[in-house]
Amino acid sequence: MGIVVTEATPARVAGTMPVEGNTQPFGVLHGGASAVLAETLASIGATLHAGPGRAGAGVEINASHHRPGTGATITGVATAVHLGRTLATYDVVLTDDASRRICSARVTCALRDLR
Numbered sequence: 702m703g704i705v706v707t708e709a710t711p712a713r714v715a716g717t718m719p720v721e722g723n724t725q726p727f728g729v730l731h732g733g734a735s736a737v738l739a740e741t742l743a744s745i746g747a748t749l750h751a752g753p754g755r756a757g758a759g760v761e762i763n764a765s766h767h768r769p770g771t772g773a774t775i776t777g778v779a780t781a782v783h784l785g786r787t788l789a790t791y792d793v794v795l796t797d798d799a800s801r802r803i804c805s806a807r808v809t810c811a812l813r814d815l816r
Contacts, residue, residue, distance in 0.1 A: 702734065704741055711750035714742040714779045714791075720770055730770025735795055735804045736762055742779035743791035743808035750784045750812070757789055757810035764806040772798035779808070787812055 702723060708715040716738070723734035740759045747757020776796050783790040788809055795804040 702737055702741075704738060706742075706745060709745055709749060711746055711784060711789075712781045714746040714749075716742055716777055718775045718777070720772055720775060728771075730775060730803070732764065732766050732804075735766065735770065735775070736764050736806065738775065738777045738795060739764060739779070739793040739804070739806035740808050742777050742793055743789075744810055746779050746781060746791055747789035747810035747812060750781070750789050754815055755812055756815055757812050759808055760788075760811045761809040762806060764804055766804050768797075768801060768803050770795070770797060770803045774798055775803065782807075785812075 703719045706716040718738045720730050725731045744757050779791040779793045790809045793806040797803050
């Protein structure tokens with residue numbers, strides 16, 4: 702997928718993903734790739750929030766695709782809306798190289814013990 706995390710705290714996680722290699726047959730970003738980026742960023746934030754010996758795993762995602770993802774790179778920012786004891790929820794905004802919103806997603810992660 703080529704995801705690169707550029708910022709990571711429990712409250713906010715940012716990263717990028719190339720469009721090339723993550724496209725549908727006709728050359729635009731695959732919607733599933735957008736969902737992968739959104740869930741990856743949210744899961745990283747949830748794991749940071751969960752603390753040592755625990756991890757966040759996506760249990761629900763919804764994504765609205767506003768425009769085709771084109772250009773070289775997609776940028777995602779996941780912002781926490783709820784950081785609880787057993788669940789963490791993030792709003793994720795994905796934008797293209799021209800800073801146009803291509804996708805809005807909401808991801809909920811369960812916080813679980815790794816043992």
